[in-house]
Amino acid sequence: MAVDAQTVEKLAELARIAISEETIDEVSSRLGDVLQLVDQLQAVNTDGVEPMAHPLDEVQVLRKDEVTEPNRRDEFLALAPQTEAGLYLVPKVID
Amino acid sequence: MHQLTIAEIIRGLRDKQFSSVEITSHLLERIQQLDSQFNSFITVTGDQAIRAAAAADARLAQGDAPALCGVPIAHKDIFTTNGVRTSCGSKMLDNFIPPYDATVVDNFQQAGAVSLGKTNMDEFAMGSSNESSYYGPVKNPWDPERIPGGSSGGSAAAVAAQLVPGTTATDTGGSIRQPAAMTGTTGLKPTYGRVSRWGMIAFASSLDQGGPIARTAEDAALMLSVMAGPDKKDSTCLDRPAEDFTARLNDSIQGLKIGVPSEYFGEGLDSEVGARVQEALKEYEKLGAELVEINLPHSKLAVPAYYVIAPAEASANLSRFDGVRYGYRCENPADLRDLYMRSRGEGFGEEVKRRILVGSYALSAGYYDAYYNKAQQVRRLIKQDFVDAFQSVDVIMGPTAPNPAFKLGEKNADPVAMYLEDIYTIATNLAGLPGMSIPCGFAHGLPVGLQLIGNYLDEARMLNVAHQFQQASDWHQQTAPAAE
Numbered sequence: 403m404a405v406d407a408q409t410v411e412k413l414a415e416l417a418r419i420a421i422s423e424e425t426i427d428e429v430s431s432r433l434g435d436v437l438q439l440v441d442q443l444q445a446v447n448t449d450g451v452e453p454m455a456h457p458l459d460e461v462q463v464l465r466k467d468e469v470t471e472p473n474r475r476d477e478f479l480a481l482a483p484q485t486e487a488g489l490y491l492v493p494k495v496i497d
Numbered sequence: 498m499h500q501l502t503i504a505e506i507i508r509g510l511r512d513k514q515f516s517s518v519e520i521t522s523h524l525l526e527r528i529q530q531l532d533s534q535f536n537s538f539i540t541v542t543g544d545q546a547i548r549a550a551a552a553a554d555a556r557l558a559q560g561d562a563p564a565l566c567g568v569p570i571a572h573k574d575i576f577t578t579n580g581v582r583t584s585c586g587s588k589m590l591d592n593f594i595p596p597y598d599a600t601v602v603d604n605f606q607q608a609g610a611v612s613l614g615k616t617n618m619d620e621f622a623m624g625s626s627n628e629s630s631y632y633g634p635v636k637n638p639w640d641p642e643r644i645p646g647g648s649s650g651g652s653a654a655a656v657a658a659q660l661v662p663g664t665t666a667t668d669t670g671g672s673i674r675q676p677a678a679m680t681g682t683t684g685l686k687p688t689y690g691r692v693s694r695w696g697m698i699a700f701a702s703s704l705d706q707g708g709p710i711a712r713t714a715e716d717a718a719l720m721l722s723v724m725a726g727p728d729k730k731d732s733t734c735l736d737r738p739a740e741d742f743t744a745r746l747n748d749s750i751q752g753l754k755i756g757v758p759s760e761y762f763g764e765g766l767d768s769e770v771g772a773r774v775q776e777a778l779k780e781y782e783k784l785g786a787e788l789v790e791i792n793l794p795h796s797k798l799a800v801p802a803y804y805v806i807a808p809a810e811a812s813a814n815l816s817r818f819d820g821v822r823y824g825y826r827c828e829n830p831a832d833l834r835d836l837y838m839r840s841r842g843e844g845f846g847e848e849v850k851r852r853i854l855v856g857s858y859a860l861s862a863g864y865y866d867a868y869y870n871k872a873q874q875v876r877r878l879i880k881q882d883f884v885d886a887f888q889s890v891d892v893i894m895g896p897t898a899p900n901p902a903f904k905l906g907e908k909n910a911d912p913v914a915m916y917l918e919d920i921y922t923i924a925t926n927l928a929g930l931p932g933m934s935i936p937c938g939f940a941h942g943l944p945v946g947l948q949l950i951g952n953y954l955d956e957a958r959m960l961n962v963a964h965q966f967q968q969a970s971d972w973h974q975q976t977a978p979a980a981e
Contacts, residue, residue, distance in 0.1 A: 409734060410854070417857045418819070418834070419850055420842030429854070432912055436855050439913050442535045442801040443871050453873030453882060456703055456733075457689040457929020458953065459948070477596045481823040490821050493832045 405433040498523050499659040500976070503568055503716040507661060510557055510567045511864045517557070517567030521550035521611050524569050528613065530787070532774040534979060535636045535645075537654040539574045540582050541614040549611045556609060565723060566609030571661045573652045573665030574615035575622055575892075577696040578601050585698045585788075586618040586630040586648075589818050590824045599696020600728050601665055601707050602613070608723045613661055620846045621815065622667055622700040624648045625675055625918040626908065634905055638977035639679060639943055641887045643902040645676035646676030652710045653680040663711035663720050667697060669704045670803055671897075671922030674934035677710055677896035678946020679938040681975060683963065684710040686956050690735035691730035691931035692721075701810035704734070704926045713964035713973055714721045714935065714976035718742040718877050721956060737954070745957045746964040753962065756890030760796035761921055767900045769940035774896045777947045777966065781894075784965055789890050798875050800916055800925040805859045805872035811849075812856030818844065851912065880928040887952045892962055896921055897934040897946035912935035921948055931956045935963045935974040944975075 407426050410433065414421040441458055475488060484491035498520050501509065517640035527874025532538055544757045544927035546569070556733045575890040577595035579602075598606070605612065616652050620629045627635040627650025635650035637643040638658040645654040653676035657663055666673045668686035685708045699705060709720035719742075757775055757778065762771055766936040778788055820826035820840030827843055830836035845853070859868035886893060899920055906914045925932040930953060934946035947966075951959035967973050 405858075409858075410851075413854045413857045413861070414838075416861065417853050418816075418837035418841055419845065419853060420838035421850070422842075425769075429851070433790055433854060433858070435911065435913050436804060437858070438849070439916065440801045440805050440868065440872070443798060443805070443875055446868070446875055447875035448871060448878070449873040450538075451877055453870050455873060457880065457927070459733075460690070460733065460735075460739055463542075463736075465729070474596065476739035478822070481594070481596070482821070483826045492821055493830050495762060495833050 403435060405430050502713050503565070503592055503662045503711060503719050504713070506568050506871060507565070509738045517550035517553040518547060519609060521546050521613070521877050524613060524661055531658060535638055535654045535658050536633050537635050537658065537660065537897050538571070538614050539586070539617050539632050539651070542581055542612060546611050546613050553609050553611060553933035559636065560858055562690040562872065563607065565605065565719065568610050569613050569661055570610045571613045571616050571652070571655055572602055572603060573618055573664065573666045575618060575667050575698045576665060577698070578602055578612070578615065578703055579616065583615065583698070585622070586620040586632065586633065587844070587846065587849070588631045591631065591713055591825065593824050597614040597696060600633070600693035601724050602696065602808070603722050604726070610723070610939035615662065615670050615701055616655055616664055619650065620673055621698070621847050621849050622648040622669055623811070625671065627651065627676070628905060628909065629846050631846065637902045638979045639902065640809055641979060643904050643943070644679065646679035646898070646902065648672040649710060653677055653682050653684065656680070656682045656710050656712060657977050659976065661689055663681045663709055663716055665706055665707060665724065666710045667707050668926065669701050669807060670926050671919035672947065673710060674922050674932055674948060675898050675919060677934040679902040679944060680974070681935070681977065682710050682712060682943030683714055683717050683935050683973060684708065685721060685933045685956070685960070686720060686750045686925065686931060687725060687956055688931045690733055691725045691956070693726070693731040693734045695728055695730040701807040702814060703810060703869055704807060714960050714967055715743065715746060717747060717933070740957065742957050744959045748961045749785070750962055750965045753786040753892065754890040755786050755788050755796060756791040756886050756893040757788055758791050758793045758796065758893060758895055760793050765889055765899050765917065767781040767940060768898060770900060770945050772897050773938035773940055774947055778894060780966060780969060784969060786977060790892060791886045791893070793886060793924070795875065795882050796924060799879055800920055802872040802875045802879065803923045803957045804855070804916060805868050806876065808852040809869050810856070810861045812860065812947040813851055820844070836934055848912070856958060876927050879924050883928045883930060893950040894957060895948050897948040901940045901943035901945060903949035924951050929953070931959055933963055935958055935966060936975070
């Protein structure tokens with residue numbers, strides 16, 4: 403099934419990935435190829451089959467709500483392009 | 498020295514035939530001389546390696562040496578290494594210096610191993626040819642005009658070129674086993690949950706598993722014994738005690754029942770590859786095993802199901818790469834949206850972007866049921882095929898890949914053609930089963946891999962079955978011409 407340019411633009415917005423005008427058609431076509439591949443799933447009868455998220459159907463492990471890790475904030479901040487006073491800096495969001 | 502296996506190196510170090518510093522220096526020199534042909538390393542940590550080797554030699558002298566003390570290895574550049582760039586093969590993380598070690602990395606350090614550096618890979622582990630790396634494609638030591646397989650192409654090529662005796666790698670849809678097949682090496686993907694994913698940069702969280710690539714099943718067993726084990730930092734890591742995976746290598750395989758799926762020998766399989774695999778199965782019969790034809794009826798759905806589930810999980814996992822806290826940030830963002838759009842647009846390669854978009858589509862409102870939920874249902878059917886088969890067989894075998902190594906650029910025009918490289922390996926990840934690839938001959942002059950699929954948590958037996966084949970044949974001892 404084909405994916406139109408409008409859908410690609412919407413997905414690019416959802417995924418926050420800039421897709422240039424020149425490449426939209428190519429991306430549409432490639433996406434269409436992949437979706438054609440996965441459409442084979444529609445032919446299968448899956449009535450009553452439980453979806454499987456985990457290969458061994460394990461459940462989420464819980465632990466006590468205790469602090470076990472040291473605070474390494476400054477080391478982590480050092481990885482960022484721009485920081486100030488322990489905060490990550492980004493362009494202004496609210497005018 | 499570079500022809501030695503890990504087992505031989507362990508003996509050689511203990512018998513004082515050579516020191517860790519000697520073998521480490523020798524391999525570092527080989528990397529410098531030869532790796533420009535293969536591009537299997539992204540980062541070589543020479544100084545650190547020599548220091549670690551010297552420390553290992555000191556421990557060996559004191560008689561206080563852990564299991565892999567002094568043994569040189571390398572890590573796929575998907576495992577975080579404290580203070581050493583970890584790129585995941587991507588421009589997005591080209592400047593990323595992790596402040597912590599992955600559990601796998603830490604385990605090898607505790608075991609005394611000496612890391613030579615970080616191996617090349619398809620970007621964010623998405624690929625079957627190692628052509629999508631930001632750092633350039635990896636070349637197959639058996640023919641440098643051909644791909645080594647992917648995504649762990651660097652890990653496989655480095656072992657095949659005898660630059661290092663063993664490497665860590667990861668497998669989400671075949672990324673350990675397929676490159677092992679393409680390069681004539683031995684690769685193992687454990688049962689889902691065996692190896693901690695802490696520090697293993699996530700692609701598809703319900704499919705990813707770390708495992709070894711080496712020259713022999715024995716070496717893979719030695720490495721897996723270090724890699725596997727419980728880890729509270731990974732809530733999907735099984736709480737099972739550490740195991741010695743070499744313990745059963747020498748068990749007899751008399752009476753072993755080998756399931757041969759009819760679906761793995763049909764259309765699309767290169768006839769020479771098929772012939773080598775059939776010959777290997779005959780070898781197993783000579784060793785006392787019994788071949789049992791089985792059916793895995795939902796096999797054809799594995800690739801479609803995977804290409805919904807894996808991209809969906811990837812779209813969630815890769816949303817953390819936003820240019821804010823680490824990694825690539827675009828220049829002069831106009832506003833926050835622009836920062837996200839261009840950091841991700843410029844930082845990610847084409848295949849990664851493609852998969853994120855597919856994943857976003859599969860999870861978006863109106864499509865979730867038809868795609869993601871449907872794929873998860875099919876996933877259970879695929880798993881059930883294996884559960885049924887394992888009622889009557891002990892291990893399943895077939896080809897690892899449908900063809901031997903193809904030429905660089907050959908499958909880039911059509912993403913689906915590339916996806917079909919994993920046609921035999923993908924179901925194993927969906928089901929969470931352990932799998933291996935071992936060399937079983939040549940097709941058109943290039944290595945062919947025999948795939949083994951074991952039952953849940955049955956790696957020790959799978960390794961035993963692989964080891965017995967390697968005792969009775971020498972395909973795994975063949976050396977790539979470029980490695981000589």
